[in-house]
Amino acid sequence: MIKFNRITKVFEHVGIDKVIALNSIDIHIKQSEFVVVIGTNGSGKSSFLNAIAGKFICDSGEIILDDKDVTKKPEYRRADIVGRVFQNPFTGTSPSLSVIENLRIAELRGQRRGLTNGLTKHHRDNYLKLLNKLEMGLEHRIDATVGLLSGGQRQAITLLMATMRKPKILLLDEHTAALDPKAAEQIVKLTRKVVAENQLTTVMVTHSMSQALDLGNRTIMMHEGRIIGDLFGEERERTKTQDLLNIFNELRKNELLDDNLINLIQDEYY
Numbered sequence: 001m002i003k004f005n006r007i008t009k010v011f012e013h014v015g016i017d018k019v020i021a022l023n024s025i026d027i028h029i030k031q032s033e034f035v036v037v038i039g040t041n042g043s044g045k046s047s048f049l050n051a052i053a054g055k056f057i058c059d060s061g062e063i064i065l066d067d068k069d070v071t072k073k074p075e076y077r078r079a080d081i082v083g084r085v086f087q088n089p090f091t092g093t094s095p096s097l098s099v100i101e102n103l104r105i106a107e108l109r110g111q112r113r114g115l116t117n118g119l120t121k122h123h124r125d126n127y128l129k130l131l132n133k134l135e136m137g138l139e140h141r142i143d144a145t146v147g148l149l150s151g152g153q154r155q156a157i158t159l160l161m162a163t164m165r166k167p168k169i170l171l172l173d174e175h176t177a178a179l180d181p182k183a184a185e186q187i188v189k190l191t192r193k194v195v196a197e198n199q200l201t202t203v204m205v206t207h208s209m210s211q212a213l214d215l216g217n218r219t220i221m222m223h224e225g226r227i228i229g230d231l232f233g234e235e236r237e238r239t240k241t242q243d244l245l246n247i248f249n250e251l252r253k254n255e256l257l258d259d260n261l262i263n264l265i266q267d268e269y270y
């Protein structure tokens, strides 16, 4: 479903050395796999998702999505197969529009012009059903302006918008990191549900060690643009949160890591 063959992406920074954000990455993610990605700050996690989404074209290597070579395809030509949710609850939705208007826009995205853009009772009923399934009371807020909703409510709507057209691939970039613990927990629960219901091939970046092992069925560890660990099956089941922390502590001991580069937390609330 997602195949990287020796993918490399280098960023040039004025005045400092260039950064190898992705360093010859090889990976194969199978259909319906739910992969959780952890790693230190700047290790290339977001770049990994950006490479899948086509936010930039990579310097070398090959990317195959859904059996198609998309290596040179720009973002808009992959949009029909990729849905995304970012960390900031403010990026996924239009704050001045209502919930129903945001949902309609998401549904129309990528469709040919000339289709009816209006909002009929049919749309409203359909969206009410979808909102109801979120179990966050949002069916009562369908006409509310999105800007008035909480961060958790907005992330729930963004998740719905990213998946309502049933993308082949769902990309989640620390999508619970900006939320308070209770809202984060709700979004985690919702993520499990949406992914399972739609059998989505999912790649989720998190800084939460417990999410890294509790969610999904595979855990990838990144460091300096490389994949330094790949856990699945029995080995993953045996792995404890502390084992993951130990690996990153080891890197720090070897002075490969600066203290303040560590952005991984062992959540107490989760």
Ligand SMILES: Nc1ncnc2c1ncn2[C@@H]1O[C@H](COP(=O)(O)OP(=O)(O)O)[C@@H](O)[C@H]1O
Residues within 6 Å of the ligand: 011, 012, 019, 020, 021, 039, 040, 041, 042, 043, 044, 045, 046, 047, 048
């Ligand atoms: N658009 C960009 N322009 C320049 N440098 C970038 C860009 N995106 C990422 N980088 C650099 O690439 C490295 C990896 O970044 P990123 O993938 O965002 O890391 P992570 O998500 O793991 O924190 C960092 O050193 C970052 O500064």
Ligand SMILES: [Mg+2]
Residues within 6 Å of the ligand: 045, 046, 047
């Ligand atoms: Mg990132």
